[in-house]
Amino acid sequence: MTAPGADTQHGIRRRNLARVLGAVAADGPVSRAGVAARVGLTRTAVSTLVDALLRAGLLVETGPAATGGRGRPGSGLAVSGTGPAGIGAEIGVDHLAVCAVDLRGRIRARVAADAANRCSEPGPVLRRLAGMITEVTDRIAALDLRPAGLTVAVPGLVARGTTTVVHAPNLGWRNVDPAPVLRALAAAPEPLTVENEAGLGALAELWLSGGPDGGGAPPPDFLHVSAEVGIGAAIVVGGQLLRGVRGFAGELGHVPVYPGGRPCGCGARGCLEQYAGEAAVLRAAGLDPGRVATGLDPGRAAADHPGPRARVELLARRAAAGDRATSAALRDAGTALGIALAGAVQLLDPEAVLLGGALARLTPWLLPSLERELTARTALAPHAGGAPRIRVTAARHGGDGPLLGAAQAALRAVLDDPLGRSWTPAVSRQLSGE
């Protein structure tokens, strides 16, 4: 009978446990006093919460840690390197990948393979992915890690609150739910979620770029543009992903840039994807998208890179070598991206734009025309520090973002409700008093 918004003792304890775990994960090693200062609770309250997290195996004691300048150094706390791990899986148009990430944000296992998933039957793709998930969960079991959940990244629209891929144009999938197959074949860890890859790429930037060695964390309000074969975007506001009522927000690839222009597969004309999408750029560079695509060997295993990205590499090499058609193609793509992003910046007023996925690799050749267009179209008012333009940079994780973001998303259940699930069964039930 309790409404979701109401404050209950149980809900407050859960949020405070999450705050303490989050503070240690972000800033550890850190003392109890340092945690107290960060989360705004008394040292006594923090000590009680820390004890519960230590007993559950989510935190460990390290050596002395700085308190933040005052008093003697306390005992240091860090998140555990064993315990729960998030499993991320990625279904790309020409690759599959699975990885496991621990509470410290480190990749502990990873498998990847080339794949010809364009216009594919879902069954064989999902069966192959299930095998890779099993391989990763077997590997982390040997490292004393337990899977805390599985998130699958897909290049398509996922209906909010469901695991159903409503439409993934480049896979050729409509209304496909990967969950039953993965559950049946891979003993997939729960909770199992399916998410759009662009959103997960943005979350990877947000969650896995901070901390002592992270550097360059994005601001809490940014736009993350992601391109593999299609173009997607993610809107992050106040550190939260803006999902849209149906879960379909961020469809930058179908924002009109030249409204009377080229016909698009979506039925409209002049969509961004027809000017800055992979096929459009390859074609403008004088390459045949179909022939480049079929040059892949779907059987070749690739254990430690997340997919071939062969076509993007080809464009980058040609542009770097000074090929004029390729340079012109990327310049025009940058112009189209700049027009679409100008509209997005006018609407959303973010602090930064990050170019992720394949775009991260191509940033040097896209950026000049993109920034020229964006600056000219957003000159109404100054940006941060009086700057005449908004900051546009390559995303830190590039093409790895969706996979890493998926693994991190799978860990959120633990980070948001540290003692809420029985992944360390006897202990956590006892500690949470349920």
Add this chain to the structure above:
Amino acid sequence: MTAPGADTQHGIRRRNLARVLGAVAADGPVSRAGVAARVGLTRTAVSTLVDALLRAGLLVETGPAATGGRGRPGSGLAVSGTGPAGIGAEIGVDHLAVCAVDLRGRIRARVAADAANRCSEPGPVLRRLAGMITEVTDRIAALDLRPAGLTVAVPGLVARGTTTVVHAPNLGWRNVDPAPVLRALAAAPEPLTVENEAGLGALAELWLSGGPDGGGAPPPDFLHVSAEVGIGAAIVVGGQLLRGVRGFAGELGHVPVYPGGRPCGCGARGCLEQYAGEAAVLRAAGLDPGRVATGLDPGRAAADHPGPRARVELLARRAAAGDRATSAALRDAGTALGIALAGAVQLLDPEAVLLGGALARLTPWLLPSLERELTARTALAPHAGGAPRIRVTAARHGGDGPLLGAAQAALRAVLDDPLGRSWTPAVSRQLSGE
């Protein structure tokens, strides 16, 4: 030393008081048991909170009220018709208006006047507005109401967290802070805030459309397009206004629709405002924007309507009379709006689009071409209930939205922290235990 996110007893009590007051404001008259069911607290806890709100004069007891179907009817609660009132003020390009709204959402006083504010000196405009504010606060004092705050709606960019109008192109204002003048001349009620009119129009739809006689409240995720002389928009996500890092989100008028097209005052080409803004539509309809504008008499008082809107009325009358040039102008404006909105819908995935301000009046002539464009460009995935198109409707409050939203925004300090301020000095300090 307490971080903003931490849960303290004081913070919890404040939020629960706000929930109870909000539930009664939205659904009253309602019994204590009804409130308890709505806010998810025990009846005992709700009774204590209600007593505090009754003593502070924010709630009143009415006759018997339904409990929601079970048990005998309890004593009904309603928000007070005396007590705090929010003061809203609006600086339009060709009008000024001030009103006062009580906790029940009723307008208790209102003054409005034509004004020639285009490319104006801020001083005289603000002095005139100050006189109108004083008139309204004098009037409500006679009704036993006390001003709880003042919000000023402006057609321009307001830097987030400040009262400074960074740029209001149609007023010709840059870096104007209305607060000092209003404080000096009008004994303006505090807190005094200044907000973009499009955002306030959206909040009026959200806050003042529900309730028993409100009908047709918008969903919590919608896009509100607002036009007077310029075109702005407000993005509402989960019932909250998306403001942007600088406070400049929603600049739909400068979203590119025909990127190589007409030059815009902002320095770019092909902005929406050049195709669907008032001047563009008047010109396309064969009218001279300058001549129509100067037909106004700035000295004429208009006590009970919020401004002349003469030019919009002229367009509506001509279109209704079947004038071909006007119909074509509005059709083309609808097409441009549809292109810009398609991009916004692809990015934001809202549940509905509301056309406010002058657009509300012109909806019948804009909508066919707008919807045709929007539907064709957002056909990738079905909308609510499998509908092929997103719902586009006229906003309930139309041109009154910004003024009503401003008054309601001024009341938020009371609604969010009912006993936090000393607007009923002795009583509230005593009750909040401070």
